[in-house]
Amino acid sequence: MAPERPADYPRASGAAALGARLRRLSERIDRDAGRLYAELDVRFEQRWFGVLNQLVLHGRRSVGDLAVALGVTHVAVSQVRQALVAEGLVAEDRDPRDGRSRVLRLTREGEALVRRLAPAWTALAEAAVELNTEAQDVLAALERLEAALDRSSILDRARRILDSARP
Amino acid sequence: MAPERPADYPRASGAAALGARLRRLSERIDRDAGRLYAELDVRFEQRWFGVLNQLVLHGRRSVGDLAVALGVTHVAVSQVRQALVAEGLVAEDRDPRDGRSRVLRLTREGEALVRRLAPAWTALAEAAVELNTEAQDVLAALERLEAALDRSSILDRARRILDSARP
DNA sequence: ACAGGATCCGTAAGTGCTTACATTTCTCGG
């Protein structure tokens, strides 16, 4: 017994469906990565990966630099920093040339953990490549979506559609 | 001055990059939808959409039914329910045939809000269709990714790769 | 008829981000 509803009610809940779908997929992937670390008996969380990886690849890096490189806010980096320092994997020094800046670097423990995790990261990277191939280049599709959003956000598009419908 | 690192260190941080990218995109879309509601001076949050939409489309629904329909946990639905009841948009009754079940339905205020939001939802849905077209069917790509993950999760794939590398 | 287990739903706490706001430090024009 479906209830009454406006005749022009949008059935295909587009934006919400797209957002929800993206969120579910990302959670699925993060969760799986976490399980792999647990199975390997390594104390490591997926959200630490970005910062740790950058430090391995580029050495000493400030919070701000890491945020830019990872495409997240400095706050996100700062929170990871806090966890990594608490775990003894990363140390922070003040930049002698700029007292505002905190420069992060791997500790010996951090380097050891990276060596221990490298095979798992390789496996995950290969699994991602495999998935991407099997899904016929979903990464390219995501890049196209990002490019389309850069040209005009979903907000701009919705505003335009709203305005043209109600002149 | 790049630091030393294992020779086989995985540079392409596949799984992490994929997960992070999906997350960023979903946040971008949700945030934009929220801004549109704010611009229309409507007190509404994007996370309420799924439940509200289901109630419009199908009338009275239990928490569990909604969770299945939306592909989230019953907890997520329960939290939205709490907010929607607090806002006076939704009422809940016990199912006379099953005392465990809480059946949700729109109130008059809820119905009024839906009528007021319908144009915005239509616009968002059309914007999503437009984006999807412009990105050459990113939805189809996401569906292929979901299907690939259903066949074998990223965890299973990574495990297999790890095992075959270390016999 | 009722014990044991399954189901439905709730709260609490955690995750991985975000925005908003505060603090400290730097820089540059007057």
Place this chain on the structure above:
DNA sequence: CCGAGAAATGTAAGCACTTACGGATCCTGT
């Protein structure tokens, strides 16, 4: 050289979910 504004970072709180767990109710086999 000093004060205004900019920049780097930090904390607090929120968001949209999740898992973990517990209470209430239902169902099934004996």
